[in-house]
Amino acid sequence: MTVHEEQAGLILLVEDNRQIAEMVGEFLERLGYSVDYAADGVSGLHLAVSNSYDVIVLDLMLPGLDGLEVCRKLRREAKSATPVLMLTARDTLEDKLVGLEAGADDYLVKPFEVRELEARLRALIRRDRRQVSTEVLTVGDMTLDTATLRLTRAGQELTVSPIGLKLLAILMRESPRVVSRRDIEREIWGDMLPDSDTLRSHLYNLRRVIDKPYPRPLLHTIHSAGYRLADLDVEVASAAETV
Amino acid sequence: MTVHEEQAGLILLVEDNRQIAEMVGEFLERLGYSVDYAADGVSGLHLAVSNSYDVIVLDLMLPGLDGLEVCRKLRREAKSATPVLMLTARDTLEDKLVGLEAGADDYLVKPFEVRELEARLRALIRRDRRQVSTEVLTVGDMTLDTATLRLTRAGQELTVSPIGLKLLAILMRESPRVVSRRDIEREIWGDMLPDSDTLRSHLYNLRRVIDKPYPRPLLHTIHSAGYRLADLDVEVASAAETV
DNA sequence: AGTGCACTTCACGCTGGTTTCACGGAGTCG
DNA sequence: CGACTCCGTGAAACCAGCGTGAAGTGCACT
Numbered sequence: 001m002t003v004h005e006e007q008a009g010l011i012l013l014v015e016d017n018r019q020i021a022e023m024v025g026e027f028l029e030r031l032g033y034s035v036d037y038a039a040d041g042v043s044g045l046h047l048a049v050s051n052s053y054d055v056i057v058l059d060l061m062l063p064g065l066d067g068l069e070v071c072r073k074l075r076r077e078a079k080s081a082t083p084v085l086m087l088t089a090r091d092t093l094e095d096k097l098v099g100l101e102a103g104a105d106d107y108l109v110k111p112f113e114v115r116e117l118e119a120r121l122r123a124l125i126r127r128d129r130r131q132v133s134t135e136v137l138t139v140g141d142m143t144l145d146t147a148t149l150r151l152t153r154a155g156q157e158l159t160v161s162p163i164g165l166k167l168l169a170i171l172m173r174e175s176p177r178v179v180s181r182r183d184i185e186r187e188i189w190g191d192m193l194p195d196s197d198t199l200r201s202h203l204y205n206l207r208r209v210i211d212k213p214y215p216r217p218l219l220h221t222i223h224s225a226g227y228r229l230a231d232l233d234v235e236v237a238s239a240a241e242t243v
Numbered sequence: 244m245t246v247h248e249e250q251a252g253l254i255l256l257v258e259d260n261r262q263i264a265e266m267v268g269e270f271l272e273r274l275g276y277s278v279d280y281a282a283d284g285v286s287g288l289h290l291a292v293s294n295s296y297d298v299i300v301l302d303l304m305l306p307g308l309d310g311l312e313v314c315r316k317l318r319r320e321a322k323s324a325t326p327v328l329m330l331t332a333r334d335t336l337e338d339k340l341v342g343l344e345a346g347a348d349d350y351l352v353k354p355f356e357v358r359e360l361e362a363r364l365r366a367l368i369r370r371d372r373r374q375v376s377t378e379v380l381t382v383g384d385m386t387l388d389t390a391t392l393r394l395t396r397a398g399q400e401l402t403v404s405p406i407g408l409k410l411l412a413i414l415m416r417e418s419p420r421v422v423s424r425r426d427i428e429r430e431i432w433g434d435m436l437p438d439s440d441t442l443r444s445h446l447y448n449l450r451r452v453i454d455k456p457y458p459r460p461l462l463h464t465i466h467s468a469g470y471r472l473a474d475l476d477v478e479v480a481s482a483a484e485t486v
Numbered sequence: 487a488g489t490g491c492a493c494t495t496c497a498c499g500c501t502g503g504t505t506t507c508a509c510g511g512a513g514t515c516g
Numbered sequence: 517c518g519a520c521t522c523c524g525t526g527a528a529a530c531c532a533g534c535g536t537g538a539a540g541t542g543c544a545c546t
Contacts (some may be wrong), residue, residue, distance in 0.1 A: 008322055031346070032319045099385045101398060106379045108526060113347065119324050123378060146421045148473070149465055161504055162467045196507050197522095223514060224521065404493055439496050440533090448536065466503065467532065 008032035014044030014070065015087065016062050024057070026116040028121075033190050041065025041237035049078045056115070056122045058104070060088040068102045075103035083124040137172040140218050140231030141242075142210060144172055153210060163188060164206045165201075171219070171229035180226035203227070212215075252297035252368050253277045257287030257313065259305050259331065263353075267300070270357045271364075282483040284308025292321045297368045299358070301347070312346045318346035326367040330355075335427050380415040383474030385453060387415055396453060406431065407449045410442075414462070414472035423469035444472070 011033050015021040025035045039046035042064040060067040065104055074080045086104040106120050135146045142153040151158045170187055170234055185193050211217040220228050254276050257266040268278045281287035284305040303310040310329055317323045329350040349363055356455045359486045380387045385396040400413055413430050428436050454460040
């Protein structure tokens with residue numbers, strides 16, 4: 001329900017047909033988008049690499065460097081992941097496929113309605129932003145993405161069993177705090193806790209994966225109190241700051 | 244491809260003239276539409292942003308916030324693309340232009356026949372749905388064009404059964420994310436899920452087509468969590484960049 | 487209406503990863 | 517230096533997921 005008063009988005013429009021460009025540009029600006037404009041592939045590519053756009057609208061047929069080439073260069077050479085919407089006049093299947101292989105995210109066949117263009121642009125922007133908005137837990141140099149369930153430490157990907165992952169997520173959420181065995185057990189198993197002390201095994205296995213290969217351990221045992229996940233040095237440093 | 248037996252449509256009617264509102268509302272409801280009603284611009288806008296309507300019928304002249312303003316705010320601030328049909332009593336050219344400029348999709352001059360209104364609404368709803376269902380999904384080197392239902396990977400065209408396609412579309416939309424079995428099953432079958440675990444068969448068949456022939460699999464199983472569609476190497480690469 | 491085809495659903499055995507459990511060794515605190 | 521708590525490890529039990537083919541179902545075409 002938070003309604004930020006943010007920009008609708010920053011768009012790059014690359015289109016040699018001045019008439020179309022003007023119409024589209026005006027329409028989008030009226031909707032609150034900021035629009036940069038280029039009339040040929042070379043300057044379009046130049047703008048694309050030097051600025052950070054939310055989405056790029058790219059005509060397929062352009063003087064000099066055509067849309068496909070621009071898109072390809074953008075992906076391969078500039079390593080840009082900016083969403084690209086391709087405009088194509090030719091309605092052949094071939095063109096669509098080629099465009100998509102070049103790295104375009106969507107396409108629109110001319111003639112099109114500006115409203116439809118806007119809908120597609122919004123979809124692309126939304127899709128792009130969604131990836132950023134997932135919940136990510138971080139402790140020290142370790143990161144857990146709760147949406148994709150991918151765990152990395154120091155850039156390497158780690159594999160942990162389901163319960164191990166759940167256990168880790170609990171500790172990460174509580175992070176600098178100490179969590180008691182009881183609390184962990186109740187959160188993982190609820191009332192049906194196992195007969196024997198299996199939590200320890202999981203702890204052991206978890207440590208083996210997330211701490212063993214690294215010089216600085218993150219998972220610490222607090223004797224007769226519980227466990228804590230934290231990078232000690234960082235904590236000490238920030239504690240010093242507060243003093 | 245949409246399985247649900249959906250309603251004719253959910254409509255928001257914003258009209259201060261009680262008599263007209265009642266007549267239109269009853270007429271539409273008799274045709275199977277669900278109709279929400281607001282008598283002034285402010286509450287209309289409020290409803291519009293908090294619900295998801297198939298189309299909004301907006302009177303131009305309203306107490307307080309008039310129709311143009313509502314429409315403009317809807318587009319610029321709420322960034323809604325919901326189709327808007329404007330009702331206007333004055334048949335001047337200027338009003339039409341201003342209305343369209345504010346982001347209305349169609350307009351109707353009072354007095355009008357309800358039958359005509361219904362025809363226009365239907366057209367707007369149809370147009371909007373087509374836009375939404377038209378979407379290009381890409382994961383790794385695989386591309387699904389939901390408009391043409393063409394699926395390609397590495398330039399080759401693939402053939403997948405209807406359910407397989409739907410399954411794939413779900414996974415692609417959520418792409419790097421893990422999707423649980425439950426969620427997939429509910430989205431495909433709704434409440435009428437099959438007795439036995441047929442999802443697995445579809446998964447199996449899908450894999451056979453989209454992954455078997457290629458060296459790098461896209462469809463990954465996350466034990467006791469669900470499934471994820473993603474190109475792992477690409478993800479790792481982009482994760483490394485952010486670090 | 488009859489037939490054929492494609493898709494979906496179901497049954498069943500198998501594989502492999504995951505969790506649990508048992509037991510001895512090590513660490514920590516008073 | 518005891519008593520208590522926690523760690524390391526491997527084997528066994530368990531369960532989720534896989535591969536596959538056959539049976540059921542609906543649709544399209546004749």
